[in-house]
Amino acid sequence: MGSISKQIKEASWQSNPIAYQVLGICSALAVTVDIKNALIMSGAVLVVLSGSNMTISLLRNLIPHRIRIIVQLAIVSTLVILVDQILSAFMYQQAKGLSVFIGLIITNCIILGRAEAFAMANGPLASLWDAIGNALGYGWVLVVIGFVRELFGSGTVFGFTVIPEFAYRAGYVNNGLMVLAPAAFIILGLIIWVSKELGGASGE
Amino acid sequence: MDVLNELLGLATTSIFIENILLASFLGMCSFLAVSKRVDTAMGLGIAVIFVLVITGPANWIVNQFLLEPGALAWVSPELASVDLSFLRFICFIATIAAMVQFVEMALEKFSPALYTALGIFLPLIAVNCAILGVSLFMVEREYNFTETVVYSASSGVGWWLAIIAMAAIREKLTYSDMPKGLEGLGITMITTGLMAMGFMCFAGINLKKEKAPERQEQVVLEQVGETEKINLHARVVGGEK
Numbered sequence: 001m002g003s004i005s006k007q008i009k010e011a012s013w014q015s016n017p018i019a020y021q022v023l024g025i026c027s028a029l030a031v032t033v034d035i036k037n038a039l040i041m042s043g044a045v046l047v048v049l050s051g052s053n054m055t056i057s058l059l060r061n062l063i064p065h066r067i068r069i070i071v072q073l074a075i076v077s078t079l080v081i082l083v084d085q086i087l088s089a090f091m092y093q094q095a096k097g098l099s100v101f102i103g104l105i106i107t108n109c110i111i112l113g114r115a116e117a118f119a120m121a122n123g124p125l126a127s128l129w130d131a132i133g134n135a136l137g138y139g140w141v142l143v144v145i146g147f148v149r150e151l152f153g154s155g156t157v158f159g160f161t162v163i164p165e166f167a168y169r170a171g172y173v174n175n176g177l178m179v180l181a182p183a184a185f186i187i188l189g190l191i192i193w194v195s196k197e198l199g200g201a202s203g204e
Numbered sequence: 205m206d207v208l209n210e211l212l213g214l215a216t217t218s219i220f221i222e223n224i225l226l227a228s229f230l231g232m233c234s235f236l237a238v239s240k241r242v243d244t245a246m247g248l249g250i251a252v253i254f255v256l257v258i259t260g261p262a263n264w265i266v267n268q269f270l271l272e273p274g275a276l277a278w279v280s281p282e283l284a285s286v287d288l289s290f291l292r293f294i295c296f297i298a299t300i301a302a303m304v305q306f307v308e309m310a311l312e313k314f315s316p317a318l319y320t321a322l323g324i325f326l327p328l329i330a331v332n333c334a335i336l337g338v339s340l341f342m343v344e345r346e347y348n349f350t351e352t353v354v355y356s357a358s359s360g361v362g363w364w365l366a367i368i369a370m371a372a373i374r375e376k377l378t379y380s381d382m383p384k385g386l387e388g389l390g391i392t393m394i395t396t397g398l399m400a401m402g403f404m405c406f407a408g409i410n411l412k413k414e415k416a417p418e419r420q421e422q423v424v425l426e427q428v429g430e431t432e433k434i435n436l437h438a439r440v441v442g443g444e445k
Contacts, residue, residue, distance in 0.1 A: 022233065022389060023233060025233060026229045029229040030228065030229040069301070073297050073298075074294065078294065081293050103293050104333050106297055177401075181226060182226075184229070186394050189386075189392070189397065192389050193383070194385075196384075
């Protein structure tokens with residue numbers, strides 16, 4: 001048990017996929033206008049990543065080396081199709097809001113990066129823990145960005161208004177820049193800075 | 205004339221205003237990995253344009269004649285009720301991977317010089333989200349064939365422009381003095397944010413007649429059709445677009 005929690009902690013903090021391995025940035029920025037989207041996206045990535053890491057790890061001795069990328073892509077896209085179908089069946093509005101970004105999990109570098117770097121060389125269980133750790137590392141960054149952007153951009157958290165009415169009357173305005181693209185880049189830059197200073201993701 | 209104007213509008217929109225990298229965040233991974241030097245950035249940028257121009261229309265054809273609901277009607281009338289759109293992701297990614305492989309082989313045979321210049325970047329491109337993203341956006345926005353060609357090409361150009369600019373900035377950044385934790389990725393993200401902010405200013409050159417970019421639903425840049433003059437008075441729209 002100790003080694004598992006250590007592995008998860010290492011994957012989600014010291015070698016955080018976003019801050020340290022520079023993987024999966026695209027979706028991290030696009031879906032973080034509010035926390036809800038960020039959570040759904042993290043959930044989708046968690047499912048796909050655990051599924052693909054385990055499957056690829058089980059098949060690792062059968063996959064011919066030369067065509068491994070296309071085999072991995074086929075496995076990942078099958079899982080993404082499943083997630084996409086489930087989301088559009090049960091959470092149609094949210095799936096619509098995430099637009100193409102569910103589909104883009106296929107080319108999310110975290111998935112292929114972990115498959116290539118970890119699942120191809122390790123057993124299925126270890127790969128599952130690695131997947132969970134990485135997905136959690138991805139998830140917390142997404143939720144933090146989503147929190148900041150939603151709070152300052154629309155004055156809400158999880159869709160509930162938290163900035164009190166009198167603040168608006170006193171002249172407080174929502175920061176419109178927060179819901180636009182540039183703010184996402186800048187917040188992520190600051191998160192990376194802070195987590196490096198705290199001794200999380202270290203080095204280039 | 206009208207069509208041409210519309211296509212020109214689409215091109216400027218996708219190069220500048222809704223830049224695929226700075227507004228839709230696609231292709232970030234390779235953008236961050238390869239933007240350290242201008243010449244490699246140039247190579248990757250051109251390779252991306254090249255592959256996009258091929259895969260965008262190819263995927264449009266695949267979507268139109270295989271995947272759309274009722275698209276198989278040309279095979280036999282009985283298949284008109286078949287809807288294969290759930291296979292979209294896997295078909296698109298397979299097309300992209302196959303096309304990249306094909307382009308690689310064709311280049312190796314017919315233009316070895318270009319092959320050595322682009323060679324190392326081509327395999328990287330198959331998993332670049334900008335490529336798949338363009339194909340998915342094209343489906344979502346229901347572009348026709350010409351629009352798809354223009355959209356793919358100008359998205360590629362937009363990406364190329366962004367990565368070249370970033371590489372040039374990063375070459376200069378090497379010599380600047382900054383907090384240890386901010387070095388590398390941190391400052392790159394912040395610079396990209398500032399660049400995205402700069403690109404937002406291009407919103408004024410919107411030539412498209414139809415609806416303004418999605419995010420700015422309340423403000424519509426209205427264009428006067430006949431005089432081709434852009435009326436920059438922002439207008440709050442009640443219910444209609």
